[in-house]
Amino acid sequence: MMELIVHPWPGPVPAPQDGVVAISIAVAHDMPRAHQRAEIRHAIAEVLAALTGKPAASFGIHSLPGHPLKVVVDGHDSDIGCSFSHEDGCSIAAINLHGAVGVDLMRIYEVFNWQAVARDYLGPEACAALAATPAADSTLAFVLAWTRHEATLKCHGIQLVEWSEDLVVPATVTASTVLPNNLVASLALPLQDQAQ
Template sequence: MDFTVLWSRDGVLAIGIVPPPSRMAARAQLRQAVREAAAQWLKLDSEAISVESAPGTPPRLLLPGGVAGLSFSHDEGISLAAVHLHGPVGIDVMRVQDIADWFHLARDYLGPQVAQELAACPDTQRPLRLAQAWTAREAALKCAGKQLAEWDGVTLNCKVQQIALQVEFVAMLATPKTKTRVEP
């Protein structure tokens, strides 16, 4: 299975794959890549690692003797996964593109401050900045175990970092600011 390690430090591993066109096949391929990458990273047999997921709850990586936080994200042409050995994790990826209704999208989902910052930036920078703000919020929501919802003003207790990708994509990785453990 071909995957690229994008991040590996502080108990966090992030990988990327070029997925097949089918969403279902991409999901299966990414889960297999996570198992193989985690096995190499932790020097384990990939058969001893499994992915557990249920609708409405964050996925988890089941390891011999423990559970790790797990997050997935897909956009056309790229799929990412992140594993956190010491707690929850969130990852999100988005293609940088001009979105016609960007102001309403930002105001409704990212909050009035971000919408104002985007309105004040040069038009040529707005697609990149919107992608950065959107992926940061989505990654933090995933890390906090929350679903995407309209802006509620709640600040999430996450450390968010950008992951370097090809120029047409932006990805953010979120981990808790305070030490936590994934529940077994």
């Protein structure tokens, strides 16, 4: 099982762990989402520049509906994958130098009726596991399940939809961590990436 380490950026250049790097940036609490996206894209380019020695302007992010995000290098497709997520005051990104990756970020809210959301989006198996969780741990358990689910969908380029028996999500390996300010981050990689 991989370990998820999220490196604050700007800061020391993080060493990739099996080709994967996760960073977080602080953003203003009232920053519009479009500006948050621009900031995290800029941070991804800076990290890739530091890792590869190429100028940050060499990197762009290619987005196609139904596909994971990909990094374009000097105008050409690459095998580098990335993903990002935002919460009030923080943005997070994951970079996989070898392919697809998904990441999600969510704040733990103690007063939150998550049961209906879990039922609608996570399916009966996840709901059963959450129901078996002690009440004191149930909110954190939901946030972990939700962020892992979202990260997995992003990794495979699947849009968030309500759960159904027809929803097929390819196998992934996930890792999660609790960050300051009651934030939980989860990262997902395609299962075959773990064999590299």
